[in-house]
Amino acid sequence: MTRTRHFVLAAGGTGGHMVPAAALAEELTRRGHRVALVSDARGVRFPGLFEGVQTHVIPAGRFAGGPVGWAKAAREMWQGRAMAAELYRTFKPAAVVGFGGYPAFPALSAAFAAGIRTAVHEQNAVLGRVNRLVAGKVDAIATSYQETERVKPRLRDKVHLIGNPVRDSVLALRAKPYPLLDEEGIFRVLVTGGSQGASILSQVVPDGLAMLPVAFRRRLQVTHQARIEDIDAAREKYASLDIAADLATYLPDLPEHLGWAHLVIARAGASTIAELTAAGRPAILVPLPSATDDHQTANAREITRAGGARTIPQSAFTPSELAKQMQKLGLDPEALQNAAARARACGTPEAASDLADLVESLDAPRIALPVGSGKPREVFA
Template sequence: MTAVSRHYVLAAGGTGGHLIPAFALAAELVRRGHHVALVTDSRGAAIPGKPDFLPAHVIPAGRLGGKNPLGWLRGLRAILEGRRMALRLFESFQPSAVIGFGGYPAFPAVIAATAAQIPTIIHEQNAVLGRVNRLLASRVNAIATAYRVVERLEDKHLGKVHLVGNPVREDVLALREQPYPPFTEDGLLRVLVTGGSQGARVLSEVVPDGLAMLQPALRSRLQVIQQCRAEDLDAVRQRYASHGIPAELATYFEDMAERLADAHLFIGRSGASTIAELTAVGRPAILIPLPIATDDHQAANTREMVEAGGARAIRQEKFTAVELAKQIQAMAQHPPSLGNAAHAAWNCGYPNATTDLADLVESFGAAPMMDVIRMGGAAAETSGREALA
């Protein structure tokens, strides 16, 4: 445990992509003896999985964009009010640093911290620097990233970039040292399909028919677990039944870590948390980036995993049953191929992301900022990878 207990404020938007790494960091900082508070919006304060030990402070978060001047005015007012509320919190909580995880609520909290001369860090979960983090990049003391190459990150900011990876849930990280489940010529092929918190309709429409097109020797061994939207459940269930493919369907799986542990192949979106978990555990994947994701960041997120051989990416406009069947057949026709892809995915993981980010955070208000995980430094090539040697 750390000898000196300090206070830290984490600021994040109300979605899982922003909050999952924030929760992981909060747990690690508390384990080290620090006190942590969360600044978020109403969604974030009520999101399932928020740790009981983490107090949430809801502040206004306005958006600056669009062509309507009234919209700009409302957004600016909300940001200024959020900034005032954050400053009041800082006066009482006295944080050693404020860490932003993106999303609109992070913006007023971080600019309040810079005004109060409190050290600031932002963490970018995606392979494209998000809109809020772009606005904050020039103001903050450090930028933590999850990918070696991050688009929309200006060269002038590279000196304060630290590659740490994207923290994942402890129950998922615990699976990293478990072997890939045996996949043999006559054994089951367990396929896990998810489309985010609400499922994705395109997956419900394409995946059952794509699996039905597999060669009989492979199709007869399928065991499917799929997350669907509530309104799609009956139709998807009927599709699988008509194809004679056993499938377990639900709108939400509470034991997702166990499902991931048993899976031979993942099919789904390529959000930051999804990629982080797949690479933490080492699971091959067929990824369908969300086409409306801001700055097409989900497509960028697939790059490292695809280049390493751990995944295949299919653009949604080309995501058909025929194409899906072709890609699955190529990956699973020979059992060693899936195992090799799993190892390639595993090699893309950053198992020390949470501790590396916590080390970076602790460097504020303590010793001078460490250089161990600074991009471009002598240790950059091994940061987060030592466990893979």
């Protein structure tokens, strides 16, 4: 019988951090454990995630704005650390797991001081800033890619290749076949820029689709997630081109749209890549050039090498380039199905379960065994 334990998950308030944390929370809850979330104000209000999970907002300043900004951030981090320490005093977690983002830092710092076991999960193909700061002190580092940059060689022994957990509703798509497509049927396109949207997609995609052959263009059915400041112009553009399109600033039923999409045009955020590979959907990816350490380009590397996606740098993302790539894929149903299979092969459907196993193992009994020099080391029993 599973022994009930308490776990704290700490994550910044963006979809890239929150979605895998929510997937782990679901898995740990299924196993009979209790979970608490530590995040910022955005994270605890993230729609559709962490229902029934106790949540805690802690301050976590960003180190920006010169000396004054740094002093304010340090003060907020210290306050957040104290609040996390008080939570641990009453909740008594077996382990604290960080998913990146500034709120994870004070939460993990408090865990170090309290002697609580810790782990971090890195969603991107480049170890993030906060995870780099704490990597030397945590007990385990879970990664999502075989090649994860910015991991120091001395830390390799604590690295575990896990993958990036996705929601159950997305994982369920893995058991469903790629949507039937013939040369005359409706061609469904999903356009998404992640939780924040992407202006470049609203600017380029409608004009790119307009350059497709008329017969192909008439088959299109587009669902487009756009930023609030871009949505009206994009809607008018689609209407003027007579392209069937539904637009929204947020897609709460994204798994449903992903399920029937023949092609996805998207940024290359970690959650997007994880969902594409879980469901097995081909994509045209446009990495965000301003992403820290250019991590979105790194994220896209594996699925692109495998043949499940085509990556276009934003500097080269023009209507004509998009139209060219669309025709290469869209006019050949067999090529699309092949790309879908290759994307699926990159998926890690056991990621949530494997991450839960790792987190549970942090609380396993530890035995000190002598090694070579006679100094003890800790191993899991």
